[in-house]
Amino acid sequence: MLWELFITFLKIGFMSFGGGYAMLPIIQHEVEQHGWMTSEHFAQSVAVSGMAPGPIATNTATLIGYQAGGILGAIISTIGMVLPSLLIVLIISSFFYKIVQSKAVHTMFYGLRPIVTGLIVYAAIHFGFSDRTQQIFSWQVLFTIIIAAGVFIVVYKYKWHPLTTIVLSALVGIAIFS
Numbered sequence: 591m592l593w594e595l596f597i598t599f600l601k602i603g604f605m606s607f608g609g610g611y612a613m614l615p616i617i618q619h620e621v622e623q624h625g626w627m628t629s630e631h632f633a634q635s636v637a638v639s640g641m642a643p644g645p646i647a648t649n650t651a652t653l654i655g656y657q658a659g660g661i662l663g664a665i666i667s668t669i670g671m672v673l674p675s676l677l678i679v680l681i682i683s684s685f686f687y688k689i690v691q692s693k694a695v696h697t698m699f700y701g702l703r704p705i706v707t708g709l710i711v712y713a714a715i716h717f718g719f720s721d722r723t724q725q726i727f728s729w730q731v732l733f734t735i736i737i738a739a740g741v742f743i744v745v746y747k748y749k750w751h752p753l754t755t756i757v758l759s760a761l762v763g764i765a766i767f768s
Contacts, residue, residue, distance in 0.1 A: 591658065591659050591663070592666050595659055595663055595666050595670065597670070598620050599655070599668075599671040600671075602616055602671065603671045603672065603674035603675060604674040611646060611709070611710045612705075613647040613709075614636060614646070614650070614713040614717070615712055617632075617647065618632050618716075621654055624658075626657060627657060631657075632654075635650055636650055636717060637717075639652075639653055647671060648671050648672060651671040654667060718734065730767065733766050733767075737759055741759055
C-alpha cells in the first residue's frame with residue numbers, strides 16, 4: 591500500500607503541470623481508480639486542503655495518504671508528490687541561465703497555458719457542482735457566479751489584494767448561504 595501511494599503521487603508529481611488546481615483532476619482519477627476514497631470524500635478532502643496553508647495538491651496528497659495508510663502513508667504520499675518538483679527545480683536551476691532565452695522554452699510554456707487553464711476550469715466546475723443532488727441552475731449557483739465575477743473584477747481591474755477578496759467573499763457567503 592505504501593509503495594503504491596508513493597509511486598502514484600510520484601507519477602502525478604512528474605506528469606502534472608500548472609500547479610495544484612490543475613493537478614486535482616489527475617489526483618481524483620488516481621484516487622478513485624485505486625479505491626482510496628469516494629468522489630464525495632475526495633471533494634471534502636480538497637475543501638479541507640484548500641483551507642490549509644500550503645499547496646493544495648500537496649495538502650490533498652497528504653490527506654489521501656493519511657486516509658489510506660495513516661501517518662506513514664501521509665509522509666510517503668507527500669514525499670512522492672514533492673520529490674519530482676524538487677528534482678526538476680534542482681536540474682533546471684543548474685542550467686537555467688543557458689535556457690532562459692531559448693525560443694523553444696518560451697513556446698513550450700506558451701503551449702502549456704491552454705492545457706493548464708482547461709484543467710483549472712474543469713476543477714472549478716467539477717468541485718463547484720460536486721453535490722450531484724443540487725440543481726445546476728439554482729439561486730445558490732447564481733450567487734456563486736456573481737461572487738466569482740465580482741472577485742475577478744476587483745482583483746483584475748481594481749487590483750485588490752486577493753486576501754481581502756477571500757475574506758469579503760467568505761463574509762458574503764455566510765450572509766447569503768446561512
